[in-house]
Amino acid sequence: MATTELAVTISDAEWRVMRIVWTLGQADSRTIIDLLEQQHDWKAPTIKTLIGRLVKKGALGTTKNGRQFIYTPLIKEQAAMDGALLNELDQMCAMHRGTSLVHVMEQTELSKADVQNLIDCLAKKLPTAPEMVDCDCLPDGCEGSCES
Amino acid sequence: MATTELAVTISDAEWRVMRIVWTLGQADSRTIIDLLEQQHDWKAPTIKTLIGRLVKKGALGTTKNGRQFIYTPLIKEQAAMDGALLNELDQMCAMHRGTSLVHVMEQTELSKADVQNLIDCLAKKLPTAPEMVDCDCLPDGCEGSCES
DNA sequence: CAATTAAGATTACATTTGTAAACGAAGGGA
């Protein structure tokens, strides 16, 4: 049985740090601090705190390199992204998720390949898609019209 | 110039309360408390606190009904959902958003109509979709391979 | 009318998060 790795929760600010490390593959604190100081008005100690918290949370791993550390991602970027989005979606009314996804699509820039993948994925779902998805906001089930 | 209504932020626990009110259209505290006590192990005072915070945040409005209040949503459910998802997506690497949306689609139950709407929306995007969306994790732009 | 109940308001308290200063040890240069 593999270690049940319960999804690490990454806060908004921490997310910025992770993106740097994910993109570079690995990085020492100097690099992370330099890059983030350019993108935000964060002071170096702020970024150090974020790095420290990510290490404690198990999102970043460390390798000693002389006096310093080299940080590497311990969680996958795509998995973190998928998890965060699904998490958010899961706490919303099941009946309205589809509409929300349409709105999100409309406002998100996607590459041709992404659009094609999405179309393929949806085409595959179409045959087995239910006629409707019920609201799950009330204990029993929502028969109301869900005005909003 | 209309009042720039800066998106109200709703926390996870508060989200549960909003869903009840959105679904019912309006509700008094007794109703909200009864329903939520069934879904969670929350005590009545906990729910009262959440309701109070939502009123203060401007997410719920009140109408006096005798000694009690009737709560109504001041923000639209669909708008709140769209905003929360876009917010989450916006803080992620632009290059990987498409893939994440594919994964989200795969794991979300959608009605036939939703699937069709999504397909239509995507079909419309396809012609103008860029060949690729660049990573925006680094200050300048990410030319790296973005291993993750 | 007195005692109980219920509704909303006030207070409480630990944890997480954003944001950062201060500190201690290890190297590098004068």
Place this chain on the structure above:
DNA sequence: TCCCTTCGTTTACAAATGTAATCTTAATTG
């Protein structure tokens, strides 16, 4: 060898959040 730079660690502190007890007041009931 002695100071200064750096890195990582410790401490700080306010706001947001999860979770709830207590209090005040007005209404319900016997």
